Amino acid sequence: MSGLFQVPWSDYQSDLIDALWRTVSYTVVSFVGAVLLGLAVALLRLSKAWPARAVAALYTEVFKNIPLLAIIFLAYFGLASAGLRLDVFTAGCLSLVVFYAAYLSEIFRSAISGVHAGQTEAGEALGLGKAGIFGHVILPQAVRLALPGTNTMLVDLLKSTSLLVTISAAELMSEGRLITSATFRALEVYLVISAVYFALCYPLSQLLLLLERKVRAGVPLSPWRRRRVRAAHVLLAADLGAGADRKEATV
Amino acid sequence: MTEPVTTAQTTAKTTEPAPPTTEAVVRIEGLCKSFDGRLVLDHVNLEVDRGRIVSVIGQSGGGKTTLMRCVNLLERPDQGTIEVAGKVVHQDGRMVCRDLPGLRRTVGMVFQRFNLFPHITAVENVVLAQRKAGVAEPEALERAVALLRRVGVAHRALALPDQLSGGEQQRVAIARALALRPEVLLFDEPTSSLDPEATREVLSVMRELAEEGMTMLLVTHELPFAREVSDHVVFVDGGRIVEEGRPQDVLETPAQARTREFLATYGATS
Ligand SMILES: Nc1ncnc2c1ncn2[C@@H]1O[C@H](COP(=O)(O)OP(=O)(O)OP(=O)(O)O)[C@@H](O)[C@H]1O
Ligand SMILES: [Mg+2]
Numbered sequence: 001m002s003g004l005f006q007v008p009w010s011d012y013q014s015d016l017i018d019a020l021w022r023t024v025s026y027t028v029v030s031f032v033g034a035v036l037l038g039l040a041v042a043l044l045r046l047s048k049a050w051p052a053r054a055v056a057a058l059y060t061e062v063f064k065n066i067p068l069l070a071i072i073f074l075a076y077f078g079l080a081s082a083g084l085r086l087d088v089f090t091a092g093c094l095s096l097v098v099f100y101a102a103y104l105s106e107i108f109r110s111a112i113s114g115v116h117a118g119q120t121e122a123g124e125a126l127g128l129g130k131a132g133i134f135g136h137v138i139l140p141q142a143v144r145l146a147l148p149g150t151n152t153m154l155v156d157l158l159k160s161t162s163l164l165v166t167i168s169a170a171e172l173m174s175e176g177r178l179i180t181s182a183t184f185r186a187l188e189v190y191l192v193i194s195a196v197y198f199a200l201c202y203p204l205s206q207l208l209l210l211l212e213r214k215v216r217a218g219v220p221l222s223p224w225r226r227r228r229v230r231a232a233h234v235l236l237a238a239d240l241g242a243g244a245d246r247k248e249a250t251v
Numbered sequence: 252m253t254e255p256v257t258t259a260q261t262t263a264k265t266t267e268p269a270p271p272t273t274e275a276v277v278r279i280e281g282l283c284k285s286f287d288g289r290l291v292l293d294h295v296n297l298e299v300d301r302g303r304i305v306s307v308i309g310q311s312g313g314g315k316t317t318l319m320r321c322v323n324l325l326e327r328p329d330q331g332t333i334e335v336a337g338k339v340v341h342q343d344g345r346m347v348c349r350d351l352p353g354l355r356r357t358v359g360m361v362f363q364r365f366n367l368f369p370h371i372t373a374v375e376n377v378v379l380a381q382r383k384a385g386v387a388e389p390e391a392l393e394r395a396v397a398l399l400r401r402v403g404v405a406h407r408a409l410a411l412p413d414q415l416s417g418g419e420q421q422r423v424a425i426a427r428a429l430a431l432r433p434e435v436l437l438f439d440e441p442t443s444s445l446d447p448e449a450t451r452e453v454l455s456v457m458r459e460l461a462e463e464g465m466t467m468l469l470v471t472h473e474l475p476f477a478r479e480v481s482d483h484v485v486f487v488d489g490g491r492i493v494e495e496g497r498p499q500d501v502l503e504t505p506a507q508a509r510t511r512e513f514l515a516t517y518g519a520t521s
Contacts, residue, residue: 122366125323126380127355127431136379140370218370218411225375228392232374232408235396239405 007183009192012175019175020196026089026161026171030096031154037097038104045109056105063102069163071095076167092164100157104150111146112138144215151208155201162197172196274301275334276435276466277322277358282331284317284490291317293490294331299435304467306477306498309487310513315470316363318487319437322468323358324351336434356384359428363440365420367412373423374399374408377430384431391430398426402456418449422456429460436460438469474517478502486510 009016044056063071076091086094115138123133165173176193180186220226233240277299284292291314299305307315320326321333324341333341336357340348348354367376377395382388399405402422404415412420421441428436438457442450454476461467461480471477477484477498484501486494486509494507505511 118362118364118366119368121325122362122368124325125355125360125362125366126383126427127352128380128383129352132383136383137368141368144370218372225371228375228378228388229372229409231389231392232372232378232396235392236374236405236408239396239400239408241406 004188007179007185007188007192012179015175015178016172016196019170019172020200022169022171023158023161023200026092026096026164026169027154027158030093030100030161031157033093033097034100034104034153034157035150037101039108041101041105042108042112045105046112060102060105063098064106066099068095068099068160069166071099072163072167088164088167088169091167092161092169096157096160099160100153103153107146107149107153108142111142111144111149114145115141147208147212147215151205151212154208155205158201158204159197274337275299276301276336277468278332278334279318279322280332280334282318282321282333283329284314284321284326285329291490292321292328295487295490295492297485297492299466299468301434301466302464303482304461304465304469304480305483305485306481307468307470307485307487308472308474308477308513309493313487314490315487316439319360319439319468319470322435322437323355323360324348325360352384356380356431357434359431359433359436361421361424361428361436361438361441363443365412365417365424365444367420367424367427369412372409372411373404373415373419376412376423377427380427381430394430395426398429399423401429401459402426403452416449417445418452421445421449421453425453425456425460435466435468438467438471440470440472443472472517474502474514486513488513 041056041059044052045060047053047056072092072095075086075095076088079086079091119137119141120133123137128136161169161171162173164171165177168174172193176189180189183189214221220229275298277297279295279297282292282295282297283290295314295318297305297318307318309315317326321328321341322335324333324346327344327346328341329344331341331343332339335354338348340346340354367373368379371379374392374395377398378388378391381391381394386394396405396408399408402425404419404422404426407415407419412423415423425436425441441457442453445453450473454473457467457469457476458480469477479498481498484495484498485492486501486505486507488509494501494505494510500506501510502514505514
């Protein structure tokens with residue numbers, strides 16, 4: 001037992017930090033891309049034009065039913081053999097984006113259609129335009145509905161970056177493999193690598209859970225909403241009476 | 252059945268000519284609307300003059316909601332003319348209105364189910380559309396607070412709709428509709444999903460609005476209330492106006508058998 005930790009970790013410290021940074025970069029870039037593409041696909045799927053819906057449905061079904069690893073190989077080796085050579089980072093992000101966009105589009109679609117039709121009507125009756133209704137009425141409520149599923153996908157995506165070890169993406173898992181081949185201490189190395197993933201994912205998912213709770217409670221998170229609620233609070237000081245400091249919406 | 256209907260419509264028209272001093276905020280002429288080939292509104296004529304309160308009563312499925320929704324064009328009429336604040340907005344199945352948001356700001360609407368935006372507080376509900384209509388933030392906020400005070404829910408202004416009682420929600424919805432300074436307010440059974448206490452609260456707000464001279468078109472099953480506040484009552488059945496006139500006439504001495512039948516089931520004939 002005392003011999004478990006024999007790898008000279010201090011020698012690898014800066015490499016590990018680089019790898020950690022890589023993992024975070026893959027996660028952030030791919031997640032942002034997947035959210036944007038997923039939203040676009042979801043909107044296509046909700047479109048009135050059937051060809052748009054068909055294209056979006058085809059996209060979703062294709063990428064939901066192919067393993068991520070196959071997509072990674074296709075993007076990196078497959079495209080290269082067809083003459084389109086992507087660098088590792090681009091190929092890695094592209095794979096994660098197209099794969100997770102398929103799942104996110106399903107989450108977004110059901111969230112958007114889950115907002116009650118009466119909400120659109122109320123917006124129309126108040127003279128809000130199409131953009132106003134989408135931006136101020138549908139989207140914020142859809143975000144509320146989509147948040148739990150989206151958060152799960154974010155943590156899942158972070159863990160899936162480890163599959164990029166297969167194209168030597170220089171992220172955490174690849175670094176683990178390098179250290180292992182230099183030290184032959186597989187158990188120790190992968191325990192440490194696993195611990196690093198845990199240290200990333202656990203706080204992240206807890207943070208997202210907190211965010212979910214706040215959003216569900218209607219806590220104003222955007223600066224403009226905060227400003228508006230604060231200003232209203234000042235104007236309403238007399239009406240709110242004794243319970244004035246206990247902000248209703250921030251419970 | 253068709254014979255007395257036409258008589259009722261024409262007599263109502265001839266016995267109650269609009270006084271020259273009043274001006275119609277809403278004028279509906281020959282309005283027809285069908286859903287899936289089924290006629291839901293059949294040549295309906297209706298006028299709401301400025302400062303007047305018109306109540307629409309009638310059985311479920313009679314077309315009352317559809318009639319209201321045609322006024323702000325949430326529903327597109329198949330035929331007829333809709334005129335709001337002196338402007339024709341829809342004619343013979345064609346959209347004439349070029350500024351739909353503007354029309355909707357002229358016509359405030361309060362729905363049966365409170366359609367407040369659930370993700371923002373009561374006061375933000377009242378501010379949102381004002382901002383989109385170009386009102387500056389401080390002014391919009393002040394107006395929102397003033398309106399919430401007026402409907403008696405200022406103390407709950409920072410609560411989310413879910414945290415409010417049904418009566419409070421409906422009063423916020425009224426404040427939200429008023430915030431755009433509409434020329435006419437449409438109410439579609441504003442109290443029918445409320446308990447008696449909440450109904451009283453909402454009706455008292457509506458009564459105040461009536462006293463202040465707000466122009467209103469409302470669908471209601473609160474017949475005593477309709478009797479009290481309305482200038483004109485319209486009984487709709489099967490998509491037609493069967494009878495209309497002064498509230499005491501229509502509600503107490505109805506001329507049509509259909510109206511008497513309806514009133515008997517609502518227990519308000521005596
Ligand atoms: N969007 C729609 N599509 C198809 N049919 C509809 C639609 N809206 C209303 N209808 C039908 O039109 C008729 C009139 O409906 P409407 O809602 O106007 O009646 P109402 O008088 O408001 O009834 P209630 O008192 O129950 O609210 C009903 O038969 C209804 O089923
Ligand atoms: Mg109705």
